[in-house]
Amino acid sequence: MIAALTAAQAMVAATARLRAAGVDDPARDARVLLAHAARIEASRVTLIAPEELSPEIAERYDQLISLRAIRVPVSHLLGEREFYGRRFRVSRDVLDPRPETETLVEAALSEPFDHVLDLGTGSGCILITLLAERTSASGLGADLSEAACLQASANAVQHQMQGRVEIVRSDWFENIEGMFDLIVSNPPYISLAEMQDLSPEVREHEPRMALTDEGDGLGAYRHIAASVPDFLMPGGRILVEIGPKQGQSVAALFQAAGLIDARVIPDLDGRDRVVVARMP
Template structure:
């Protein structure tokens, strides 16, 4: 215990940190402070409300203050915590993974009926998650469909380490394997479903992103080439060779990319049969069949 740090009440810690975050323009100061406080002290929002005068000891205060200082420097709160929940599953992060976003859950929602139906019909559904990162999309699908199996591919070995660890932590390692691959380069076999949240931000727009994203998310997972469509061209031209005859493909897209992405897949023999908007009402995911 650090005797130089005086014990304080949980409410005073919360109020002070929230003010400091708000003062530098962090719009989610209230939520961020709550998350960081719970991570550092184990005290939930309910604990703080029902026992505002509870004393926090110096060691926990130091952990909390360190995390607040990191947030003041615009490090994303979930990177500070080291994980984020996705589709009800805890996803550990590392510097080579994107932070799974709630909007990406719409991709799981979009393809889940296909996975369920395919598994019921064939006894299984074989899924390929390209650019798997934390493994979030594939693992969410596996958690919902016990007969499904998945391969998570990524060009980053560090990302694959996170995906493997998350699969183990979620009890899904027996149905999930990882492959180090630059897109389809090291992929073999055929799949009922290919899913991907590829990089789709135009290269010139990277500099304009929020500091939280630009300075902390891995660039290869963001940069979609000069027009943001490089990954979709590759997927459209090569995915068909790795799909079963009745296979399908689901992708996340940028909010203004529905038409050009749809046209790319149509020109490669795919038919768009489904789509989902994100929680802000923007076009976010597309579903194609061969």
């Protein structure tokens, strides 16, 4: 009879397996997934390290490691991802919330707002975070994907925002009514030519329509710029996340649409990350 592995031994074996599969931080992922398999907080993994894993936990852990080894994202295996200090439910139907998107949130929170529109809301992480930080505001999230709308609605309920959030299926502004003093978006900005350079986790497991416009990466911004003056209140702001080389092009689109004060905001790594502009 083969002796059961201790938690520490299982993590060592899992780390080696993930490293061989090309996973970026195999030790971290092995630890997080063991905690998930054992249904404990990651901070408690050290406490169970000397203990033998039960057959049930060992089997769950092996399944999780097998999926991670074929590059299924950790967030999809956990079913959630942290963003701006809150946990959001995620799946392969929505883009994973990313730390660099917090740059957009910080910029949006730098001025007051009452009514926000989030175009391409995905998981709803941007919209729900903004409303959680501004308790007097309300918002509308729009996404072309019905599955994404359901995911955003679930996150709104999880964060007790259902009374202040409305989620609608819409192709950009198609089904949007009303005026807003803040419009935000993290649209698909990866060009078709750049898709091949993405990691397998992103390219194979995140929704393609949330990643690329199948063109030069600026298609979404052209759509948004063409219609945003009809939905943005005088003095209202629009903030969009961008790729690191798109700042000047996106700013120029907003200026051509009649918006003013267009500028590019870098993220914490110094890369261009957000374009903000204002309605006169």
